[in-house]
Amino acid sequence: MLTIIALTVLGVVILAEGMLGKKSWHLPTILVGLLVALVLALYGWNRNLHYYNSMLVVDNTSIAFSSVLIFTTFIIFMFAGHYYKDVVRPLDDIYAILIFALAGSVMMTNFGNLIILFLGIETLSIALYVLAGSHKEAITSNEATLKYFLMGSFLSGFLLFGIALLYGASGSLNMDEISRYTLREAGHLSPIFRTGLFLVIIGLAFKIAIVPFHFWAPDVYEGTPTLLTAFMATVVKVASIVALFRLFSNCFSSIREIWEPTLWILAVLTILVGNFTGIYQPNLKRMLAYSSISHSGYMMLAVLAFSARSSGSLLLYAAAYSVATVTAFGILILIRGAKGNDLYTSFEGIAKKNPLEAVCLTIALLSLTGIPPLAGFMAKYYLFTTALEQGYLWLVILAVSGSAISVAYYFKPIVAMYLKEGDGIKLEAGFAFKTHLIFLTILTLVLGLLPVFLINLL
């Protein structure tokens, strides 16, 4: 609760600074404000607070995931200074909307009532429609925002219709009431409730970009300004997965047999289609879009195999995925700044003049692939063992083969950087940018060596 208030106030403060014309104050204020929000979030640890008749429920799981979201936004903002260095126009609107989107995603991890779930999703989405189109002069950015807006509002309609049907059948919007209803009526659920459940799955699947509701993702990711794509691929994805996880583990765990086959098929489709299509992408940005799709398939395993350990392994996975993806997007910003595009050919031979950047990108991509001893491997290991303990043998086999396929595209930029001859361009990364890259890479290594720390938190 305090976190959401702090983030909202931070956004308003940024707008006020913009009004006063203090452009150089934005980033320091944001970084300090995000740290304050992080501390406020951790302040509620082990307290299990309920606000406003359980509309917001702040327990340890939601605190851990909100902290991951705030931290990811923090590391994305560390790149903002470099990304917007040539932009003359005031940036307070973009920064403030980004912070408001973060507030929406924190609501999505803390909800105890379907109203708050819907409000969180819409706060996040409406902010993102604006951010996707924030490069007004570029026609690709315009196209991305229109596609995202039309698809997003259409699919929120499905989510909303689903929530309305759940309300009509169970008589309440509160999660505890709904879970009591499902427990009571487990054997003979009304068709209204079932329809509502599937409409909610469709609505959330769109927000997470699960196959077959993923068509918007690569286009929107490509058209959106790169820094904001990093936000979409990490914060938005993690927040939506956590919302799905929270909803299903708290409300619908007693009627598993109804939704389990659907989610199983969606997870398998997401992993296979995401990985196979990823191979055929011409540039790194679209490749990362498909990579994010397939990773949401892996994270669905935690939703399916719900047990005492699955929230811990989902937390580790979300953290490992976010850090590695933000690193990759950092290098992408550099490459696009130097060459104007991010085709694989632009990566040829850059390792010679820029060893640090090449190593950082390589470690990030290896972590996304799941090579030991990096964070991505440990995250996949714990997630897959949790799923195996719950008896999802075939799902795990398909997921492992999917991650073997992913080697084919994750290694393309690595091969281009180290084994091909290029024009030997020097990337202009400042000292702060390089330090941040090193910090993120060390974080990936540390998460891989000490994963138990995060797992045992929950």
Place this chain on the structure above:
Amino acid sequence: MNSINASLQFVPISYYLFFCTVLFCIGVTGVLIKRNALLILMSVELMINSINLLLAAFSTYLNDPAGQIFVFFIMVVAAAEVAIGLAIIVVIYRTTHSIDIDILNKLKW
């Protein structure tokens, strides 16, 4: 309040459910077949309004005000969405001089 509820409950809930589903489907069809961004936006509004009606009907039958409170939240969100949507359409019109969604094919799957 009770007499209003009683008179509203004179019509069975299944009628409301059927009516709202039909309205929702008209909205979905509109989104799928129209090529004009403004008409798509109006169809989305139709979908959202059918949901509002359904929530209000359920809330009357359950004698529970939560559904009607939710309708207010949805109205606010829908208004925000329309504001953003119209702004996006204006930006698109400035760059391409058209709001037909078929001309947007620079990014492909």
